[in-house]
Amino acid sequence: MKSRLRFTLQLSFTLIVCLFMIVPVAMSVLAGLTENYFVGLQSGLTLRWVNEVWELYSDTIWLSIKLALACLLITTLIGVPAAYGLLRSRRRWANAIEELLLLPVAVPGLATALALLLAYGSYREFRGSWLFILIGHVLFTLPFMVRAVLSVMQTAKLPQLEEAAASLGASFRQRFFSVVIPNCMSGILAGALMVITLSIGEFNITWMLHTPLTKTLPVGLADSYASMRLEIGSAYTLIFLVMVVPLLVAIQWAGRLTEQRR
Amino acid sequence: MKAASKQPLGAASFSTRWMVLTVPVRHKSLVAVLALMPALIVFCAFWLLPFSRLILMGAEADRSSGVSAYLTILTHRQYLISIVTTVGISLVVSLTAVAIAGFVGFFLARQHFWGKAVLVAILTFPLAFPGVVVGFLVIMLGGRQGALAQSSLWLFGERWMFAYSLAGLFIGYLYFSIPRVITTVMAACDNLDKSLEEAARSLGANTWQVTKDVIVPGIAPALLSTGAICFATSMGAFGTAFTLGTRLNILPLNIYGEFTNYANFAMAAALSVVLGAITWIALSIARRLAGGNLGASA
Numbered sequence: 001m002k003s004r005l006r007f008t009l010q011l012s013f014t015l016i017v018c019l020f021m022i023v024p025v026a027m028s029v030l031a032g033l034t035e036n037y038f039v040g041l042q043s044g045l046t047l048r049w050v051n052e053v054w055e056l057y058s059d060t061i062w063l064s065i066k067l068a069l070a071c072l073l074i075t076t077l078i079g080v081p082a083a084y085g086l087l088r089s090r091r092r093w094a095n096a097i098e099e100l101l102l103l104p105v106a107v108p109g110l111a112t113a114l115a116l117l118l119a120y121g122s123y124r125e126f127r128g129s130w131l132f133i134l135i136g137h138v139l140f141t142l143p144f145m146v147r148a149v150l151s152v153m154q155t156a157k158l159p160q161l162e163e164a165a166a167s168l169g170a171s172f173r174q175r176f177f178s179v180v181i182p183n184c185m186s187g188i189l190a191g192a193l194m195v196i197t198l199s200i201g202e203f204n205i206t207w208m209l210h211t212p213l214t215k216t217l218p219v220g221l222a223d224s225y226a227s228m229r230l231e232i233g234s235a236y237t238l239i240f241l242v243m244v245v246p247l248l249v250a251i252q253w254a255g256r257l258t259e260q261r262r
Numbered sequence: 263m264k265a266a267s268k269q270p271l272g273a274a275s276f277s278t279r280w281m282v283l284t285v286p287v288r289h290k291s292l293v294a295v296l297a298l299m300p301a302l303i304v305f306c307a308f309w310l311l312p313f314s315r316l317i318l319m320g321a322e323a324d325r326s327s328g329v330s331a332y333l334t335i336l337t338h339r340q341y342l343i344s345i346v347t348t349v350g351i352s353l354v355v356s357l358t359a360v361a362i363a364g365f366v367g368f369f370l371a372r373q374h375f376w377g378k379a380v381l382v383a384i385l386t387f388p389l390a391f392p393g394v395v396v397g398f399l400v401i402m403l404g405g406r407q408g409a410l411a412q413s414s415l416w417l418f419g420e421r422w423m424f425a426y427s428l429a430g431l432f433i434g435y436l437y438f439s440i441p442r443v444i445t446t447v448m449a450a451c452d453n454l455d456k457s458l459e460e461a462a463r464s465l466g467a468n469t470w471q472v473t474k475d476v477i478v479p480g481i482a483p484a485l486l487s488t489g490a491i492c493f494a495t496s497m498g499a500f501g502t503a504f505t506l507g508t509r510l511n512i513l514p515l516n517i518y519g520e521f522t523n524y525a526n527f528a529m530a531a532a533l534s535v536v537l538g539a540i541t542w543i544a545l546s547i548a549r550r551l552a553g554g555n556l557g558a559s560a
Contacts, residue, residue, distance in 0.1 A: 006469070010369045017366050017440065018384045024399035024437075025388075027409060037407060078300040085297030097298060104309050106545045108498025110514050111316070111534035112309065118319060118527060119312035135308050142301065172293070201392035203501040208518075218501070222394045225505050230407060237395060248390050 029241070032234030049235035053224070057236060060220035061243075063130060067216060068199040071137040075195050079145035080188060084180060086146070087153045101146060104139040109204030112139060117208060130214045136205035141198050145191035152187030153180075190254040197247045201240075217243075313538075320532030325524065331532035341516070345536065347428075348513040352496035355432060356489045359439035364485055366440075367447030368477065382448075389441040393434075393501020400434040400506060401425045426507040434502040439492040443485075446552075450484035451477075487552035494541040494548070513537050 032050065035043040082101070086094045104112050113136060121127050158180060165175045181188075203218040210219050217240060224233045324334040335341040370382055388396075404410050404425035414422040424430050454477070462472050478485075500514040513533060521530040 007373065010365075010373075011375075014366045014369055014381060017362060018381055021388055021437070021440065022384050023409065024402040027402045028399060031402070078304060081297040082301035085294045085299075085301075088294040088297070089291070097302070100310075101301065101305055102545075103313075103542070104305075106494070106542045107313070107538035108500065108514065108534075108541055110498060110500045110517055111538045112313070114517070114521060114530060114534050115312035115316040116308065118531065119315050120308075138304065139309050142304070146301070197390050201390055201395075203392045203394050204498065204514075207500070207504070208521075218392045218394050221392075221398070222501070222505060225394065225398050225401070233398060234402075237398060240395065244390050245387065248387050 025241070028234045028237050030234075031230055032236070032238040034231065037230050037234075049231045050238065053232055053236045053239060056232075057217075057220045057224070060215045060217050061239070063214065064200050064217035067130065067134055067137060068196045070134055071141055071199045072192055072195050074134070074138050075142050075145040076188065076192065079142055079191065080149055080181070080184070082142075083146045083149035083153055083184075083187075084176070086150055087158065098143075098146070098150075102143045105143050109136070109140065109202070110208065112136065113205040113208035116205075128211050128213065133206055133209045133214060133216065136209050137199045137202055140202060140205060141195040144194045144198065145188075148191030148194060149184050149187040152184045152190075156183045158183060186254065186257055189257075190251070193247060193251045193254055197244060197251065200244060200247070316531045317535050319528055320535045322528040322531075324529050324532075325526040331528040332535075334529065335532055335536065340511075341533070344511050344513055344516050347511060348497060348537075349540070351428060351432060351435070351512070352493045355435040355439055355496050356492040359436055359443050359492050360485055360489045362436075363440045363443030364447050364481075367444040368451055368481075370444070371448045371451035382444075385444050386441045388438065389445070391438065393438070393499050393503075394505050395501075396434050396438050397502040397505025399437060400430050400502070404430055404433065428510065430506050431503060431510060431512070434506065435492075435496040435499060438495065438499070438502070442492055442495070443488045446484050446488040447481060450481040454480045483551045487548040490544045490548035490551070494544040497537060497541050497544070 030041070031037045033045050033047070034041055035046045035048070086098060089097070116132070116136060117127075120132070126132055161179050161183065162175050165179050170179070201218060202216075203222065206216050206219055207222065210216065215223070221233070221236055221240060224236050320331050322331065323329065324331040327334045327338070329337075335345075366385065370378060370385075391399075402408055404423055406421065406423060408423065408425060411421040411423055414420060424433070458476050458480070459472055462476050467475065498514060500518065503510060503512055503515050504518070514537070517530050517533045517537065520526045520533065
């Protein structure tokens with residue numbers, strides 16, 4: 001009897017915390033779909049605000065997608081070899097280098113962005129292009145790719161597999177592309193999903209680096225929160241959620257996939 | 263990713279060391295260096311070099327006082343108050359989040375009931391919300407047309423608001439901290455040896471004693487490390503603070519203000535370095551304790 005009561009109390013507390021997490025999201029989604037939020041739901045549901053957001057801000061959405069894909073390409077090209085390099089380095093060196101690569105995540109994005117601006121802001125053309133933002137995103141997401149790939153490499157018995165391939169006469173290139181890469185595919189997948197999700201949602205670095213011509217989705221969000229009516233901000237948030245929630249589900253799924261391999 | 267970092271590294275490092283003996287050492291390290299090169303070049307050119315300049319720039323003369331900006335921070339109350347406020351609110355948020363979410367995470371890890379998966383999903387999916395969105399959600403709760411304002415208007419005929427103050431900041435930071443703590447605590451509880459609890463129970467310990475003497479010490483490293491991550495994230499949470507109002511006297515907003523409003527680059531640089539140092543130390547402690555899990559992303 002007593003344990004029953006305890007369970008009920010604990011469950012109610014958990015439900016209250018759940019409400020705290022979900023109620024503002026639900027309110028925001030609803031506000032983005034109601035005709036007039038001041039009047040309330042009786043003013044009717046509409047997609048008008050979503051359309052308006054699309055007209056005003058669709059370029060920010062495309063830029064964010066472009067950035068995320070470019071960021072994914074670069075972090076894969078430099079991150080997978082880097083993870084392999086860490087695997088093959090001596091422990092002490094590997095730890096030190098990993099610690100270094102983590103710095104852009106450990107230090108707030110605002111500081112990273114400020115450093116970039118003060119160092120390279122004077123190159124006008126570079127500063128005005130989307131590549132400037134891309135650099136910030138690559139710095140911030142690279143450790144997540146490296147970590148995801150490295151952790152799979154460490155459990156995949158790569159050294160043994162590689163040695164087997166080498167003893168059969170495989171060159172380094174053959175080993176890398178037909179043994180190393182296929183064996184850490186699940187890590188690359190998990191890292192890729194993480195990189196895309198983080199890049200699409202990145203604000204702290206991007207806000208400092210953006211120009212009026214290079215606005216990303218979160219920058220547009222901040223802009224609409226500050227200067228547009230509540231319905232538009234909400235509809236915009238709704239679009240963001242629709243983009244990010246599937247990615248989150250995919251991350252969970254990929255995480256379960258790598259866990260099963262073990 | 264979290265599950266991966268839980269894995270002990272011992273086995274892998276053992277076999278790596280064994281490889282060192284069989285493959286010619288020089289060739290092996292050359293491959294490692296070459297593979298690491300592109301990432302290191304990008305890191306040095308676009309982070310290490312700029313950030314080193316930022317550190318030096320902080321030593322230059324501050325615009326208003328004419329003394330080195332680092333010294334100005336130490337001697338001016340305004341900056342000290344801002345640092346203390348930011349550290350203080352981040353500490354309180356981390357402690358609150360660890361207390362609330364530690365409890366909920368433990369409950370969810372140990373109990374099985376219908377609909378649990380839904381609750382876990384609700385509690386963890388806000389992990390990927392950027393700070394700006396969290397700020398907006400706080401406005402939905404405590405802003406001019408927020409839930410609180412509407413219900414208080416209906417009940418008492420006045421609008422109650424908290425969004426545009428330190429209280430709003432607190433709620434926002436709590437919002438993005440809770441999912442982090444819950445995921446970590448649930449993972450830690452799964453790893454906890456259940457037989458210890460059973461042994462304590464069979465020796466006559468009541469629930470409170472089991473919690474105090476077995477469970478909390480068992481997951482203490484996870485609690486401390488996730489708390490440190492929440493602290494670091496809150497310290498640098500520019501997006502949330504920016505959405506809630508630029509007049510609050512906290513570090514990220516001060517840095518932004520010094521840079522854009524006053525073009526006081528030396529002071530902006532010095533404050534950034536101080537902020538970066540604080541979060542880096544906090545996250546290093548977190549990594550020492552938990553051995554994994556990357557840090558601040560809100």
